[in-house]
Structure formats: structure tokens, C-alpha cells
Amino acid sequence: MMENMEQDKVPAENLETVFSVDHVDIFYGNYRAVRDVTFTIPKNKVTAFIGPSGCGKSTILRCFNRLNDLIEIFSLKGKINYHGQDLYAPDIDPIEVRKRIGMVFQKPNPFPKTIYDNIVYGARVNNYKGDLDELVETSLRRAVLWDEVKDKLGESGFSLSGGQQQRLCIARTVAAQPEVVLMDEPCSALDPISTLKIEELMHELKENYTIVIVTHNMQQATRVADYTAFFNAEATDKGSKVGFLVEYDQTENIFGNPKHQDTKDYVSGRFG
Numbered sequence: 001m002m003e004n005m006e007q008d009k010v011p012a013e014n015l016e017t018v019f020s021v022d023h024v025d026i027f028y029g030n031y032r033a034v035r036d037v038t039f040t041i042p043k044n045k046v047t048a049f050i051g052p053s054g055c056g057k058s059t060i061l062r063c064f065n066r067l068n069d070l071i072e073i074f075s076l077k078g079k080i081n082y083h084g085q086d087l088y089a090p091d092i093d094p095i096e097v098r099k100r101i102g103m104v105f106q107k108p109n110p111f112p113k114t115i116y117d118n119i120v121y122g123a124r125v126n127n128y129k130g131d132l133d134e135l136v137e138t139s140l141r142r143a144v145l146w147d148e149v150k151d152k153l154g155e156s157g158f159s160l161s162g163g164q165q166q167r168l169c170i171a172r173t174v175a176a177q178p179e180v181v182l183m184d185e186p187c188s189a190l191d192p193i194s195t196l197k198i199e200e201l202m203h204e205l206k207e208n209y210t211i212v213i214v215t216h217n218m219q220q221a222t223r224v225a226d227y228t229a230f231f232n233a234e235a236t237d238k239g240s241k242v243g244f245l246v247e248y249d250q251t252e253n254i255f256g257n258p259k260h261q262d263t264k265d266y267v268s269g270r271f272g
């Protein structure tokens with residue numbers, strides 16, 4: 001059994017920590033899906049989660065904006081701090097958390113509304129006092145979609161290609177002015193060209209946001225991520241599988257000079 005090693009907490013190079021995950025276990029009912037995860041996520045960087053199916057990547061990602069709270073049987077042991085504040089403290093409002101920590105999903109999910117209304121939806125709900133036109137332009141520019149849609153803001157979000165829809169969803173997330181953008185396999189439904197566009201976009205977004213991405217595509221992790229966490233799953237004596245963090249480091253080390261044999265095997269395509 002692999003130990004969780006202290007150095008796997010990583011980012012040392014004087015980076016500000018956004019999330020600090022401390023000995024976290026995650027349960028669905030009695031089933032422990034993830035065990036004893038400890039690491040930190042640095043500000044204004046892209047951090048990728050990789051690992052075989054079922055090792056708990058999405059489960060951990062969804063803890064960062066308290067999305068798992070919507071699952072009745074979910075529970076968490078240990079601590080996740082967000083800028084030093086306990087994200088699961090009783091006085092923390094999960095809805096406020098989700099405003100600051102946005103999420104982009106695997107399949108683009110624009111609202112059945114115009115491009116413009118997709119972007120301003122959250123602002124309208126929150127009685128945003130600023131200029132909506134400006135918000136639309138800024139958000140679409142940040143998602144590198146403005147030039148493609150500026151003449152058709154009144155058309156349905158569904159009229160766009162899959163890749164454009166995903167950038168629209170990113171623009172919608174950005175319009176809520178989050179600090180963190182979580183991405184759960186954001187390119188898995190996209191063609192290679194749209195994928196590259198989203199990857200380029202991530203490089204630009206990290207100037208303003210902290211990004212955490214789950215990806216099955218290892219080339220993608222090497223292209224976009226500053227840090228990479230490799231998770232694995234092992235069988236328990238109850239016959240189920242539990243996910244755990246094997247190794248966390250700068251992406252170039254995970255792929256070029258991993259410390260653990262399992263990481264080596266996974267990144268060289270020998271399993272998973």
C-alpha cells in the first residue's frame with residue numbers, strides 16, 4: 001500500500017495557496033470512495049488531476065465548490081480550507097462558495113437562451129448593478145469567443161458548435177467573476193481543434209483565475225498543467241475500491257521523473 005508522503009503536498013515555490021486539503025476521506029453512504037488525501041492547490045496556476053477511472057478525481061474536484069452536498073449520501077472527513085477558511089464550516093453558505101468557485105462540465109451545457117442571455121443570466125439573478133453589455137463583451141473576450149459571436153449575440157447558444165458552446169459555458173462561468181474555475185474533463189466531448197482552443201484559453205485564464213482540471217488525456221495535462229496530481233484506486237478487503245493520491249508534483253516531474261512506479265506505469269500508458 002502506498003503511503004501518502006508529506007512532500008506530496010507540494011507547491012513550495014512561494015505560491016499562494018487557494019485550497020489546502022488535509023487528510024480528507026470522502027464517503028458515499030458507508031462506501032469510502034477516497035482515503036486520506038493531503039495536498040494544496042496554488043493560486044493562478046493550472047492543476048490537473050489524472051488517474052484511472054473511479055479513483056475519485058471528480059469526487060475530489062466537486063468537493064472544492066461543495067457540489068457533492070447535493071448528493072444526500074455524501075460525507076467528508078478531514079479538512080478542506082479555502083484561503084485558510086474551513087470550506088465545510090457550518091456558517092459557510094454553499095451557494096456563495098459556488099459563486100466564487102465556478103465549474104465547467106464534461107458536456108457543454110448552455111441554457112436554452114440566447115448567447116447574450118447565457119452570459120448575463122447569473123448577473124440578472126444577482127441584481128448585478130454594472131453594465132450588462134460590458135459584462136458580455138469582457139466575458140466572451142476572456143473565453144476567446146467574442147470575435148466569433150459578436151454579431152449574433154441574439155442567437156441561441158445551441159446554434160454554436162460544440163467547441164464554441166463549451167467556450168460559451170466558460171464565458172458564463174467567468175461572468176460570475178469567480179476566483180477559481182473547476183473543469184471536469186472539459187474537452188472530452190470536443191474535436192481536437194476545439195480542444196486546442198480550450199487549452200490555449202486555459203493559459204490565458206490562469207492569469208486571472210486558479211484552474212483545476214480533471215482530464216483523461218495525458219497529453220492535455222502536459223500541455224496545460226503546471227502541477228499534476230496522480231490518483232489511483234486499490235481494492236479494499238470489503239471488495240470495493242478506494243481512491244488515493246499517489247503523487248503530486250510539477251507536471252514535468254510527474255511525466256518526466258516520477259517518484260513512484262505506479263505513476264511511471266500510468267503515464268507511460270502501461271495501465272489505466
Ligand SMILES: Nc1ncnc2c1ncn2[C@@H]1O[C@H](COP(=O)(O)OP(=O)(O)OP(=O)(O)O)[C@@H](O)[C@H]1O
Binds near residue numbers: 059060071241
Ligand atoms: N453519487 C455517487 N453515489 C455513489 N457513489 C459514487 C457517486 N459518485 C461517484 N461514486 C463512486 O465514487 C468512486 C469515485 O468516482 P469518481 O467519479 O469520483 O471517479 P473518477 O476518478 O472521476 O472517475 P472517471 O474518471 O471515470 O470519471 C467510484 O467508485 C464511483 O462509483
